[in-house]
Amino acid sequence: DTGVSQDPRHKITKRGQNVTFRCDPISEHNRLYWYRQTLGQGPEFLTYFQNEAQLEKSRLLSDRFSAERPKGSFSTLEIQRTEQGDSAMYLCASSLASGQNTGELFFGEGSRLTVL
Amino acid sequence: DQQVKQNSPSLSVQEGRISILNCDYTNSMFDYFLWYKKYPAEGPTFLISISSIKDKNEDGRFTVFLNKSAKHLSLHIVPSQPGDSAVYFCAASRYNQGGKLIFGQGTELSVKP
Numbered sequence: 167d168t169g170v171s172q173d174p175r176h177k178i179t180k181r182g183q184n185v186t187f188r189c190d191p192i193s194e195h196n197r198l199y200w201y202r203q204t205l206g207q208g209p210e211f212l213t214y215f216q217n218e219a220q221l222e223k224s225r226l227l228s229d230r231f232s233a234e235r236p237k238g239s240f241s242t243l244e245i246q247r248t249e250q251g252d253s254a255m256y257l258c259a260s261s262l263a264s265g266q267n268t269g270e271l272f273f274g275e276g277s278r279l280t281v282l
Numbered sequence: 283d284q285q286v287k288q289n290s291p292s293l294s295v296q297e298g299r300i301s302i303l304n305c306d307y308t309n310s311m312f313d314y315f316l317w318y319k320k321y322p323a324e325g326p327t328f329l330i331s332i333s334s335i336k337d338k339n340e341d342g343r344f345t346v347f348l349n350k351s352a353k354h355l356s357l358h359i360v361p362s363q364p365g366d367s368a369v370y371f372c373a374a375s376r377y378n379q380g381g382k383l384i385f386g387q388g389t390e391l392s393v394k395p
Binding site: 170197199201206207208209210211214216221222257259261263270271272273274275276 | 286288291316318323324325326327328331371373379380381382383384385386387388
């Protein structure tokens, strides 16, 4: 399977614990995006990378959230001191884009976080 | 501030009939629009897109219409099939925003046999 893969698919944690999600994009894609989706809502943009550079962060991404893409390939999203409000589906997407052109985003199946 | 809105949370259509899903946006700087389909326990998958320089794009049973003056787009599915039952999201982006998409809340389409 050469699509976007995310791990773990489901994480249950207690409030206050740290969690980390991993995303492996489609190999030739240079852009990688993180979105969050809550029940009844569409995906909300969190951040994106072009290669290893993090180019934009949403105000939704509080200082408890950090994302990295160290070698321009896979990415991790870490949430520190989790709160119940962090419970959501975290979606990763990748695209192949040049310059400022918009490319189609390919999404992974998501990592569902449940904070107890 | 909800820049992309889908005001119908759900839609039910008979198999073989037309499904029309609507989407409104507020930001006139958006210049590229997409529709994604999402099945339960899967990520959204791309369906069809349209650039702001066009007012219609067609791909098989799916057609997207864009009315820039009304800041409105719609997705037509003809004929509708039970396998089309899913949540449909419209999304918008701006040319110089790195491909970042702003999504609507989604419309759940149910196609009855």
